[in-house]
Amino acid sequence: MDAKKEHVAKLASDNNVRFVQLWFTDVLGSLKSFAITIDELDTALNDGKWFDGSSIQSLARVDESDVLAVPDPGTFQILPWRSEHECAVGRMFCDILEPGGEPCKGDTRWVLRRALKKAGDTGFTFYVGPELEYFYFKDSSPNIQLLDPGGYFDLAPLDRAKDLRRSTILMLEKMGIPVEASHHEVAPSQHEINLRYADALTMADTTMTCRLLIKEVALQRGLYATFMPKPLNGENGSGMHTHQSLFHGETNAFFDAEQEYHLSEIAKHYIAGLLKHAPEITILTNQWVNSYKRLTPGYEAPVYLTWARRSRADLIRIPAYKPGREDAARIEFRSPDSACNPYLAFAGMLMAGLKGIKEKYPFPPEMQQNVFEMTQKEREAAGIECLPGNLYEAIQIAEKSELLRETLGEYLFEKFLENKRIEWDKYTAHVTEYELREYLSIL
Numbered sequence: 001m002d003a004k005k006e007h008v009a010k011l012a013s014d015n016n017v018r019f020v021q022l023w024f025t026d027v028l029g030s031l032k033s034f035a036i037t038i039d040e041l042d043t044a045l046n047d048g049k050w051f052d053g054s055s056i057q058s059l060a061r062v063d064e065s066d067v068l069a070v071p072d073p074g075t076f077q078i079l080p081w082r083s084e085h086e087c088a089v090g091r092m093f094c095d096i097l098e099p100g101g102e103p104c105k106g107d108t109r110w111v112l113r114r115a116l117k118k119a120g121d122t123g124f125t126f127y128v129g130p131e132l133e134y135f136y137f138k139d140s141s142p143n144i145q146l147l148d149p150g151g152y153f154d155l156a157p158l159d160r161a162k163d164l165r166r167s168t169i170l171m172l173e174k175m176g177i178p179v180e181a182s183h184h185e186v187a188p189s190q191h192e193i194n195l196r197y198a199d200a201l202t203m204a205d206t207t208m209t210c211r212l213l214i215k216e217v218a219l220q221r222g223l224y225a226t227f228m229p230k231p232l233n234g235e236n237g238s239g240m241h242t243h244q245s246l247f248h249g250e251t252n253a254f255f256d257a258e259q260e261y262h263l264s265e266i267a268k269h270y271i272a273g274l275l276k277h278a279p280e281i282t283i284l285t286n287q288w289v290n291s292y293k294r295l296t297p298g299y300e301a302p303v304y305l306t307w308a309r310r311s312r313a314d315l316i317r318i319p320a321y322k323p324g325r326e327d328a329a330r331i332e333f334r335s336p337d338s339a340c341n342p343y344l345a346f347a348g349m350l351m352a353g354l355k356g357i358k359e360k361y362p363f364p365p366e367m368q369q370n371v372f373e374m375t376q377k378e379r380e381a382a383g384i385e386c387l388p389g390n391l392y393e394a395i396q397i398a399e400k401s402e403l404l405r406e407t408l409g410e411y412l413f414e415k416f417l418e419n420k421r422i423e424w425d426k427y428t429a430h431v432t433e434y435e436l437r438e439y440l441s442i443l
Contacts, residue, residue, distance in 0.1 A: 004073040005045045011090070012038060015078055018087035022049060022069050023208070024094045025108055026057040027416055028287070029341030031208050034069075035089075044071050048097065053104070057419065067104050069094040075205055080174040081216045093205050105411035108343040112204055115347035115407060119354060124246040124253060126350050129180075129197030129330075130207060132338045133238035134214060135189050135231055136161050140224045144231060146189045147223065154184045161191055168193065168217045175213075177206050186300065187235035197243060197330075200346045207240075207342040229286070229337040230293035237294025237301060240338040243319070244349060245330040246270065255321075255329035261309065261366075262321045262329060268363035271316055271331055273356020274349060275305045275364060278315060278335065280401035281348035282387050283394045283420065285336035289427045292390045294337060297372050302334045305385045306367035313372045315387070335387060344408070344416075351407045391424050 012020070020041055021033045034051060036044055043049075054065035071092040079089045096107035103110040119126050138145035148160040156162060165182045172179055178196040185192045193214070195206060211227060218225035230237035246253040246266065256264035263271075286295060294301050300312055307316035317332040336345050355361075371384065388394035398404050398417060405413045 008045065008073045008076040008090075008092075009041065011076060011078070012041060015088045015090075017078065017090045019089045020044070020071075020076075021079070021089060021091040022071055022094050023091055024069060024096055025208055025341060025343060027106060027108055027341065027344075027412065027419065028057050029108075029208075029339065029344075030057070031212055032056060033091075044069075045073060048094075053096070053106070056106075066099055068097040068099070070097055077175045077209075080171040081213065081220065093208075105409055106415065108341055108412070109201075109204070111408055111412065112201055112343040112347045114409075115350045116200060119246070119350060122354070122357075123248055124354075125249075126200045126346070127197050127245050127247060127330075128200050128203045128346055128349075129195060129243040130203065130336075130338075130342070131192055131194045131239070131241045131243075132207070132210060132214075132227075133185055133190060133192045133240065134211075134225055134227045134338060135187070135238065136164060136191060136218060137189060137224050137226065137231075140226070148184075149188045150184045151188070152184065152186045161189075164217055164221060164223070165191060165193065168214055171213055171217065172210060175209065177209065185236070185238075187232060187237075190236065190238065197245075200350065204342040204346055211338070227337075227339045229288060229291045229339055236299045238338050239294065239301060239334065240336045240340065240342075240345075242333045242336055242345075242349065243330045244333060244353075246353075252327050252329050254331070255326045257326075261318060263318065266357055267329070267331065269357040269359075269361055270353035271307055271356070272361035272363050273353045273359075274316060274331075274333060275307065276361055277352035277355060277401075277403050278305055279385070279387055279394075279397045280404050281345075281352055281407075282335065283391075283398040283404070283417075284344045284348040284407075285333075285340055286387075286394070287340055287420065288337075289391045289423060291337050291339065292388070292394075295335065295387060295389075303386050303389075304371045304379065305387070306371050307331075307364070308367045311367065311370060313370055314367050347407050348404070351403055355403060391420060391427070395420050395424065 018038050019035045021035045023033050026032055048068040048070040050066055050068055052065045053067035071094050075093040076090055079091055082089055095109055096104040098104050116126060136147040169179045180194040180196045182193045215225045254264055254267035255262055295303050302315040306314040308314040309318045315335055333349060388397055
């Protein structure tokens, strides 16, 4: 750790860094920050920095407001979107501690750390690779103005944001964040950036960084980027398909050359755990009222608890095995959206999969039909269940989930659900444009 701190100090000095932003994420997945001058860097690295956490969503109680931000020196990077004429600014992600030195119960980064320790205790390292989908609009006004009319994999002139994506990727690479691919997505003004897989904690930090950077680059061009799951009626929403695997050291624990589909028994139990507990963790992977407007049949968003190797209608897809690439054997969990809190979402997925491994859940058969094209009676006869249909249903399921309570801890479990109940109550009390348009002139 001392070597890492010395490395941070040297990087800051070599690059003339004058300010360092200390980043952390609230329970809803919003990135929070406060800045220190370079003169305070040594103190922050060695002692942390106190701040009032009572105004941050679910971070601390009012009567226990003081919390300590402890920078993780391994996350130090210089922000690349600053002008060359401005002083350099660095950033570090922080873990949040209580006054007594124990991890803060409301720190979502600690929730993921705890889940990863549980995996580590059984010999596993958890790797994830998310696909971040989002929209570019001309501004943040509710009167949406599209940036382009493009569709899936389109080029110019239909894709008018290729330079935005290129600038974003170059900045990500300056921060040491590798990108596998980028392209125009299905809906107009919709885009995708695929991040190269990494351990889950690094990837949660990376996801938060990438979301901010995408927005910063758009703002520099006078545009607006949004991760709202479903901003356009009648078009696909934005997901965060999450590729994931477990490793034993350097060995991919999901791969077995002798097994059907090249999936190990560990992978099969993990898949079974995800399918069984998916309704319970949906509150984490799809946490907003608007999230459930995306989870609708017909828009490439899965709602049924099935898996398949090729179909993208199923909740879990098994990407094709490429000979010689055993390390790439993985599963793709397709329900999360890119507006989630990645620390909580990754922790929920991991805990569900680990439960399946621990209790050896039976591996369900592959879905051979297009589940969207089946009738409701056919799905019922096949015993196919589905994800919650709205936030209220997700809350009801989550309230009864021991897995979710274990994942979040008692304090955050109660606080998170309390927040979601408030969101649902505000939504149901709001008179929408749809109601006015449909009913005002006839009732």
